[in-house]
Structures are given as structure tokens and as C-alpha cells.
Amino acid sequence: MTIVSPSMLSADFSKLGEELVRVEKAGADWAHLDVMDGAFVPNITFGPPVIKAIRKLSEITFDAHLMIEDPIRYIDAFADAGCDLITVHCEAHGDIHGAIRKIKEKGLRAGISINPETDVTALEEFLPEVNLVLVMTVHPGFGGQSFIADCVPKISWVKEWAKKNGREMLVSVDGGINAETAEVCLKAGADILVAGSYLFKMQNMALAIAQWHGV
Ligand code: DX5
Ligand code: ZN
Secondary structure, X not given: OOEEXXXXXXOOHHHHHHHHXXXXXXXXXXXXXXXXXXXXXXXXXXXXHHHXXXXXXXXXXXXXXXXXXXXXXXXXXXXXXXXXXXXXXXOOOOOHHHHHHHXXXXXXXXXXXXXXXXXXXXXXXXXXXXXXXXXXXXXXXXXXXXXXXXXXXXXXXXXXXHHHOOOOOEEEEEOOOOHHHHHHHHHHOOOEEXXXXXXXXXXXXXXXXXXXXXX
């Protein structure tokens, strides 16, 4: 079944805890937490203290997407804050292999993410080490952008690689996901749909999630 991971970036930050509970009650499988440092991307969101605070309110899987430089410096803090899965970017500076190793040493699942302009082959050196690939279908930094369809072949490329190499590999898509673009991604083999503005704008988030679960 498709895993649905609503992006909390589109939540009302003045009541983030309540929003998390709303997402969980709507039937979401995971909660996607977009961490931005103002350096890797031109925006700043939240970090471990906020994640730790909302962790107490829900049992849902915390799917952290670190859009930060030199992520190895912060893995301990994000793991201790209660993240279940941590994804780092292949374009980030610093020791990315070391960051992945550290995530796994902490007993968490590790993901690698790729920006729209990065060639898919940049993932190759990381694939043997990760549990998940997060294919960005917008330029990271902001919610509410339009889906970049050129990124879709990366989904099937990763699924093919996993098959050829006998590896379990979840593929997640992030950016501009709505009813139509979700279908395109699922057809290409995506396992996880990350969606922010589309889900949070819905009157009935539960219905949209149920529809994706039914696909
Ligand atoms: C963008 C983030 C996304 C974002 C998606 O940098 O990684 O998770 O919240 O938002 P939508 O679904 O509105 O494109
Ligand atoms: Zn994200």
C-alpha cells in the first residue's frame, strides 16, 4: 500500500502539535518534517527542539528531510529528538556517507534525497547504504511549487537499480504532489507520497489520504 507522508511545512505552525494530531487522525502513515538551515536552501524552518516537543503528542513515524549542509553534525540531535527516518541530500557538503552511517548506527532508517537538477547517477554511490530515496520534484526550500515532470524517470531508475541489485528500496516523491501528479509518480513506481499544500488545503484530508491508500 502507498505510504502517505503529509509535509508539516504546510501546517499552521502556531499550533503544530494539534496539526500533527490532525494528520495522524486523518490516517497518514508518516509525518514529513522539512528541516531547512538557510544555507543549503534559502529558507529556515525548525530543528530538533521543535521535533522533540511535538514527538510527545503522537506515535506516527517521523520522516525527517534534512535540507542542511554538513548533516553529520546534527544526526545525534535529530535521532534523540525522536525521528524514525532521516533523509540527507546527496548535494549537501560534508561527509554524507558518514551521516548515513551515523543514522543507521542510531538504529534509524536512512534516506538519500536528490534535487531536480542533479543527475540520477549521483545516487549510485549511496544506494547500497540507504533504505529510501527521496526524489525531489520541486527545488527544495518552499511548499506550494509546481511539479517538475522531468524528475519522474528517476523513480523508475531507482526501482530498476534496486531490482538489479536485489535490494529493498523505498522511493518517495516530494514537491507539487496532488491528485494528478501522484498518479504519475505511482505509475513510475513510487512507494511514498509526500504532500504539503495539496493535503493541507483539503477540507477533508482523510478522504485524500484514503484515496491514495486505495490506489
Ligand atoms: C520542499 C519540501 C517539501 C514541501 C512540499 O522543500 O521538501 O516537503 O513541503 O510541499 P508541496 O507539497 O506544497 O509541494
Ligand atoms: Zn520535504
